[in-house]
Amino acid sequence: MVAVKTQSVLMQIQPTIMRFAKMLASVLQLEVEIVDVNMVRVAGTGPYDKSLGVKLKTNSRLLKHVIETKKEKVVTHSRTDPICEDCTDKQNCREKAFLGTPVIFQSACVGVISLVALNNEQQERIKDNLREFSDYVQHISNIFISKLLDDQSGEGNASRILSNLIDNMDQGVLILDKNNNLRFANAVALKILSSSHEQLIGEVVSARALTFQGSFSSGHMQYIISFGDRSEIIIGQLQTVQENQIFLMAFHQSHSSISSESSNEVPQIEHLIGECQPMQVLKRLISRIAPGPSSVMIAGESGTGKEVVAWAIHKLSNRNDKPFIAINCAAIPEQLLESELFGYVKGAFTGASTTGKQGLIQAADKGTLFLDEIGDMPLIIQAKLLRAIEAREVQPIGSSRPIAVDIRIISATNQNLEKYVAEGKFREDLYYRLNVIPVTLPPLRERKDDLSLLIHYFLNLHTKRIGLVYPGIAPEVMALLAAYHWPGNLRELSNMMEYLVNVVPSGEVITTSLLPPNIANQRHIVVDINRARPEQTCDSNEQPEHGTHALEEMEKQLIAEALVRHGNKKLAADELGIGIATLYRKIKKYELLSA
Numbered sequence: 001m002v003a004v005k006t007q008s009v010l011m012q013i014q015p016t017i018m019r020f021a022k023m024l025a026s027v028l029q030l031e032v033e034i035v036d037v038n039m040v041r042v043a044g045t046g047p048y049d050k051s052l053g054v055k056l057k058t059n060s061r062l063l064k065h066v067i068e069t070k071k072e073k074v075v076t077h078s079r080t081d082p083i084c085e086d087c088t089d090k091q092n093c094r095e096k097a098f099l100g101t102p103v104i105f106q107s108a109c110v111g112v113i114s115l116v117a118l119n120n121e122q123q124e125r126i127k128d129n130l131r132e133f134s135d136y137v138q139h140i141s142n143i144f145i146s147k148l149l150d151d152q153s154g155e156g157n158a159s160r161i162l163s164n165l166i167d168n169m170d171q172g173v174l175i176l177d178k179n180n181n182l183r184f185a186n187a188v189a190l191k192i193l194s195s196s197h198e199q200l201i202g203e204v205v206s207a208r209a210l211t212f213q214g215s216f217s218s219g220h221m222q223y224i225i226s227f228g229d230r231s232e233i234i235i236g237q238l239q240t241v242q243e244n245q246i247f248l249m250a251f252h253q254s255h256s257s258i259s260s261e262s263s264n265e266v267p268q269i270e271h272l273i274g275e276c277q278p279m280q281v282l283k284r285l286i287s288r289i290a291p292g293p294s295s296v297m298i299a300g301e302s303g304t305g306k307e308v309v310a311w312a313i314h315k316l317s318n319r320n321d322k323p324f325i326a327i328n329c330a331a332i333p334e335q336l337l338e339s340e341l342f343g344y345v346k347g348a349f350t351g352a353s354t355t356g357k358q359g360l361i362q363a364a365d366k367g368t369l370f371l372d373e374i375g376d377m378p379l380i381i382q383a384k385l386l387r388a389i390e391a392r393e394v395q396p397i398g399s400s401r402p403i404a405v406d407i408r409i410i411s412a413t414n415q416n417l418e419k420y421v422a423e424g425k426f427r428e429d430l431y432y433r434l435n436v437i438p439v440t441l442p443p444l445r446e447r448k449d450d451l452s453l454l455i456h457y458f459l460n461l462h463t464k465r466i467g468l469v470y471p472g473i474a475p476e477v478m479a480l481l482a483a484y485h486w487p488g489n490l491r492e493l494s495n496m497m498e499y500l501v502n503v504v505p506s507g508e509v510i511t512t513s514l515l516p517p518n519i520a521n522q523r524h525i526v527v528d529i530n531r532a533r534p535e536q537t538c539d540s541n542e543q544p545e546h547g548t549h550a551l552e553e554m555e556k557q558l559i560a561e562a563l564v565r566h567g568n569k570k571l572a573a574d575e576l577g578i579g580i581a582t583l584y585r586k587i588k589k590y591e592l593l594s595a
């Protein structure tokens, strides 16, 4: 290598470029090498972290090619590429794959950022994420390097430039000092944590790793980030640099507090947790219909969140500062239901209070009336309710004076009301009045993509409520929970998590030994579901698709865990008892980003 005399623009900001290279390598889990237009190595990681500021004397044909063509170059099998053909250094070359992006500044190529794979895993990662990595590097190079150089030509200040760079990253970044005081949080991190600079800077923030590693690539783990009285589960990497801790959040957070910026953004509705496809559709529907006056009927199995959804609709409507009155038609005896709903005047019947009583419909005036278990409403009261809805007025028992009311009715049922109508148990005219906007809630077994999110949501909810320490959760437990068919839906899951946070010793991990037998004793999980199918153990009454889905979910989980644990496909395949080819097929099928 030969030293060069005049410094290139990139070399002039070498320390910043070096930090940028390290960050990029850490985020993408690849080696990074950055050279300037003179083929001087400006920055690098791993084996490229030496001879900085020195002109490369090897042929470095790929880097040269990018500089000459000013175009991106991708090589997924180095040494076999035509460019590598006449390379005299071929024998010593350790590169397996290469993605080189030109750094363009004022229309000139000033250098190359290259991502390099040195082992099979990294090679796979480049191959599998070509587009994503290439777009990312181009984007980051366009915005940051060019901006750095712009600033450099002015009165550039390295730390200002660096914080600018971090602030514009696509990942959330937190920097904590040695006392865990937050020193820096970029805009994305603040958004993910739904917090502001004022709230967070200087606060003590702790990052604690969870045992469960549902990560999108090696090195990412779930962390509980706690500050003030809040805790959030965030996927990311924690690194210690000198005495500071840097927390880099992963690109994709399976967390509800993240909002996307696209125009068909899924509305974030407080306390309505779920991001799987059916929940996204549901949330969009709810936010669309909430402001209107039309009656909504929510159908869904027990424990699917009908009441949660009714409340969400009310909160999103312009009636949200008016009463939300809920009445469970099944829980109140027939004689009382009428007086509860419509009220009565004094002396209306024996035993009536001497002052009379306002009914719940009237109490809900200008607000929302939630009629839960509407299928259990007796026919006689159905008739009276229908009259009230049509005339928009109620007549308390014993009164001849109707009272005008303005209510929005949301009803809920877990029965098949159409069947009730056919059987004459429910008035058809009332059914159509109430069922103007039908909303159907999917059972939990069809929302398995949300399971991990919901588990952590309920763990968080109950630990906070009871004032306990947030426990870890073993991968085997996650797999068993994923395999279970949850007949009681979210209520059952919530109760289960409440039970588990109570029984797990403080600060420890929830293991299978703590699970109740109906979940723990689902017959053992076999990884290859094609082999396992004949002996699949999910409730035999269950629809076959559900069993398969649960098994697939479980298989995906196990594979992801094994990949994270070993960081090596061969070892992961050995542990799972499947061939490497099968493993690759499964990684592709489940879109797992490999370790």
Ligand SMILES: Nc1ncnc2c1ncn2[C@@H]1O[C@H](COP(=O)(O)OP(=O)(O)OP(=O)(O)O)[C@@H](O)[C@H]1O
Residues within 6 Å of the ligand: 271, 272, 273, 274, 300, 301, 302, 303, 304, 305, 306, 307, 308, 309, 414, 490, 491, 494
């Ligand atoms: N999407 C959700 N996000 C967070 N919590 C939920 C969600 N759905 C349901 N829950 C929780 O699950 C439990 C059951 O929900 P809810 O009472 O709304 O169900 P339901 O459909 O009305 O059940 P039932 O038919 O038995 O009355 C509650 O503790 C609720 O807070």
Ligand SMILES: [Mg+2]
Residues within 6 Å of the ligand: 306, 307, 372
């Ligand atoms: Mg309910």
